[in-house]
Amino acid sequence: MAGHIQDRWYKTETDANGKTVRVKTDRHGTGMRYRARYVGPDGTEKSKSFPDRQKRLAEDWLTNTASDMSRGHYIDPKAARITFKTYAEKWLKTHSADLSSQIVAEQRLRLHALPVLGSRPLDSFRPEHIRELVSALETDPGVSGSYARNIYGDVRAVLSAAVDDGLLPRNPCAAKSVRPPAAEQRRVVPWLPTQVHRVREALPERYQAMVDLGAGCGLRQGEIVGLAEDALDFDGATLRVLRQVKLIRGKAVFAPPKCNRERDVPLPPSVVEAIRTHMDAYKPVEITLPWRKPDGPKVSTRLLFTNTANWVVWRSNFNVQEWKPALAAAGLISEVGEDGTYESARQHGMHALRHFYASVLLDAGENIKAVSQYLGHSDPGLTLRVYAHLMPDSKERSKRAIDVVLRGTQSRSIQRI
Numbered sequence: 001m002a003g004h005i006q007d008r009w010y011k012t013e014t015d016a017n018g019k020t021v022r023v024k025t026d027r028h029g030t031g032m033r034y035r036a037r038y039v040g041p042d043g044t045e046k047s048k049s050f051p052d053r054q055k056r057l058a059e060d061w062l063t064n065t066a067s068d069m070s071r072g073h074y075i076d077p078k079a080a081r082i083t084f085k086t087y088a089e090k091w092l093k094t095h096s097a098d099l100s101s102q103i104v105a106e107q108r109l110r111l112h113a114l115p116v117l118g119s120r121p122l123d124s125f126r127p128e129h130i131r132e133l134v135s136a137l138e139t140d141p142g143v144s145g146s147y148a149r150n151i152y153g154d155v156r157a158v159l160s161a162a163v164d165d166g167l168l169p170r171n172p173c174a175a176k177s178v179r180p181p182a183a184e185q186r187r188v189v190p191w192l193p194t195q196v197h198r199v200r201e202a203l204p205e206r207y208q209a210m211v212d213l214g215a216g217c218g219l220r221q222g223e224i225v226g227l228a229e230d231a232l233d234f235d236g237a238t239l240r241v242l243r244q245v246k247l248i249r250g251k252a253v254f255a256p257p258k259c260n261r262e263r264d265v266p267l268p269p270s271v272v273e274a275i276r277t278h279m280d281a282y283k284p285v286e287i288t289l290p291w292r293k294p295d296g297p298k299v300s301t302r303l304l305f306t307n308t309a310n311w312v313v314w315r316s317n318f319n320v321q322e323w324k325p326a327l328a329a330a331g332l333i334s335e336v337g338e339d340g341t342y343e344s345a346r347q348h349g350m351h352a353l354r355h356f357y358a359s360v361l362l363d364a365g366e367n368i369k370a371v372s373q374y375l376g377h378s379d380p381g382l383t384l385r386v387y388a389h390l391m392p393d394s395k396e397r398s399k400r401a402i403d404v405v406l407r408g409t410q411s412r413s414i415q416r417i
Contacts, residue, residue: 003038003062005055034058038065082167084125085118088158095157099293100248100255108151109158112137117155122167125159127175137181148181187389190359191332191352198330207313207322209278210305213239214353216271218375221350222246223257225313228301229284232275237267241376243301245312251294252312254301257376265374278304285310323350358383359390 009028015021032049036058040046050058092106116133133155137148156173163171172178191199200211213219213227222244231240241263246255256262284302289312291299307313324342327333333345354375361371368391372383 003036003066005058005062006035006037007033007055008035009033009052036062038062040069081121081123083118084120084122084158085114087122087162087167088114088118091158091161095161098255100246103248105154108147108154112140112143112151113155122159122162125168125172127172127178130155130172130175130178134179134181145181145183149183152180188355188359188386189347190355190390195330195332196353196356199326199332202326202329203322206278206282206308207305207318209274210350211353212271212274214350215356216268216274217265218354218357219265220244220258220354220376221315224350225303225305225315226254227304229304230301232267234267234272234276237269237272239265239267241265245289245315247315248294252289252314253292253294253296254289254299255292259376259378261376261378263373263376275304282306287312319349355387358387362387362391 008031009025010022011025012020013023033052034050034055035047036050037045037047048058048061050061088109092102092109095102095105113133116136117129120129134148134152137143137151138145140148143151152173156171159168159171159173162168196211196215200208203211210224213224214221217239219227219239219241223241226243226245227239228243231242233240241257243254244257246253282305284304285306286300287303287306288298288300290296303312305313307317320342324333324345325336327345327348328335328342332348333343336342358371358375361374362368368384368387369380371387372380375383377383
């Protein structure tokens, strides 16, 4: 690396005798005295100024810069001055092909990370700044532990990308002194069969089979709303989860299932009967929606469930107008309050039907890998973390297994004697 240090307080001139002499410049005694210059990998000149009596520091800076360039650790000082907000906005446009994921990540960063970190230049990040963010998230009463971890994960992903792009030497989130926000450990408490039946009976008839698909096949709410005729194989007793309905900026779209994972789920006879009964009473309706995003290509399919206007079941309307009244009628939440609204019921959303489905399979001895596949989880480890406490107690089986082996060994020893 070609570099040099300019002394801006002095300049060289040739006197009348032809000798080179140093003379003071107009800047002598004011401002930064030394300017260290070098040519960066992109061919442009970079510089940094140092005060009087700091020439050795300027030399060390040039030496360290040259060393970083030779080892591939060089960070462009000008590029690294970009703020977290500016870089995060660029990252959001490219981090996921799923528009809804971009929207959710943008909202988390905008509401919770940018007020704390947004104006900070990337090259100024230290672990202490991440610790400050974690502390702010954990003390915010409006931010749950799991939501705080998602925000932290977004920040960590942005800074990891900055490292990959050569704007940060290392991710401050990786420091040993930085820990993610603590998430509350809430055990899933599955509904009883009687509760599932009561909720089903309290729903309007056109929506009752939704409960069968959630509790009997483990489908997510968006997958139930997006279920069409082409997903059903009654002869093979299989349901193919092909799509879901998502809301993006207030507009309904068809999209692949979560994690882009299509899957086959066994169709129990009771669920087949419920679906056939529903389809006899409410014929499938052909619905056309854009694919993946509001301006995506149009896709048409015959949905099993539609609202009274023969259109897509609007999730927010359904949850307020149909689901919560059914929960209240089943005794799972209080009746509507004086203000005309129901209490929060996060633990009793339609996802509770998936929990019921998983608990039934595990109690019946189904292996965790199969349960994970039917639920559409990204890996069996996730299923195990969520539902391990619902698996049948193995203590008795373990004692019996060891007993059989040891008693058999003792018996053979006695026979030899």
